[in-house]
Amino acid sequence: MSVRETIVEGYRGALPTLLVSALGGLLAGGILGGMEAELEAVPGLLVVVPAFLAIRGSVYGSLGSRLSSALHQGLVEPHFTPDDRLVSAIAAALLNGLGASLVAATFTFAILTALGRRVAPLWTLALIALVGGALAGVILVAVIVVVVFGGYRRGMNPDNLVGPTVTTAGDIFGMAALFVATRLALAVT
C-alpha cells in the first residue's frame, strides 16, 4: 500500500469509532462536570476517576473479546443460557473489576495520606469503589452480552463491536455508577 492509501484507509476506518467514543466521553464528562458537590464532599474522588474508568475498559474489554473469540470457535452459543463457561467468565469479570476498584481506592487513600493532601476516609472511598464497580459491572455485562451475541446473530463480526462498545458504554455507565455510588456513600455517612 502507498502512504496515501494507508492514510485514507486508516482515517476512514478509525474516524467513526473515535467520534462515537468521544460522544460517550462527553456524556461521561457531563456527569463529572455536574459533580461539583460530590467532589467537594469526597476529597480524592477525582484522583480515582481515571483508574476507575480504565479498569472498566480493561475488564469488560477482555470479557467482550473472550466471548467474541469463543463464538468464533463455537465454544459458546450466541444466546444467553446459564452455561458454565459464560457464567464463570462473567463472574471473573465482576470479581476482578471489584477487586481492582478496591485496590484503586486503597492506593488513592494511601498516597494522598502520605502526601499530606486532603482525602476522604478509606471506607468512604472503598464503598464508592465497590458500589460503583458492582453497578457499572452489572450494566456493562448486560450491554456486552447483548451487543456481542446480538451482533453475531445478525452476521456481524463481534470483534469489531467490542472495542467501541466497551469504550463508549464503559465511560458513560462507569461515570454514572460512580456518581450514584458517591451519592449513596454520602447518604449513609
Add this chain to the structure above:
Amino acid sequence: MASDWSVSGITRRLFPILVALTLLELVGGLTLGSFEATLRRYPSLLVLVPVTIGTAGNLGSVLSARLSTAFHLGILSFDVTDDELLGNTITTVLLAVTVFPVVGAGAWAVARVTGGARLPVETVVAVASISGLVLAVLAVAVTVTAAYTAYRFEADPDDVVIPVVTNVCDVLGVIVLFGVVRVIVT
C-alpha cells in the same frame, strides 16, 4: 482449555495486569488532583477530562492495532522511511486534528447545557485542539517505542502493546491537559 475459563484461571492472568494499570492510572489521577481547583472553577474543563483521556487512549490503541497487524503481515520495518509507519503516523495526527476541536466544542456545549460554561468556547476549543495535537505526537512516539520493544523481545505485540499503549496514552492525556490548561487558562 476448560481451566482457561475458570474464575481463578482468568483472575491469575487478568488481575496482575489490572493492578499494574491501576497504579499507572493513579499517576493521571494525582495529576488531576493537583489542578482540581482549576477544573472545578471551570466545569467545561472537567467535562473535557474523560473524553481527552478516552480519545488519547483510542488514538494509541488504533495505531498499535494497525502497527501490530502490519508487523504480523511482515510489511512493517522500523525505519523512518517505512511507508506503513509514515502513513499510520500521519493518520494519527489527522485523526487528532479532526476529532479534538469537535471534542472541545462538545465539552463547551455540554457544560453550557449543564449550567457551567464559564470559559469562552474558543478557549475550550483551543485547549482541546492543542492537547490533541501534542497527544497525537506523543501517542505515535509511545506506540512505536512499545511496538519496537515488543519486536526486540520477540513478544506478541497484540498481548502487550495495546494495553500498555492505551493506558500510557490515558495518563499522558491528563498530563498534557494539565500543561495546556496551565499555559492557556491560568
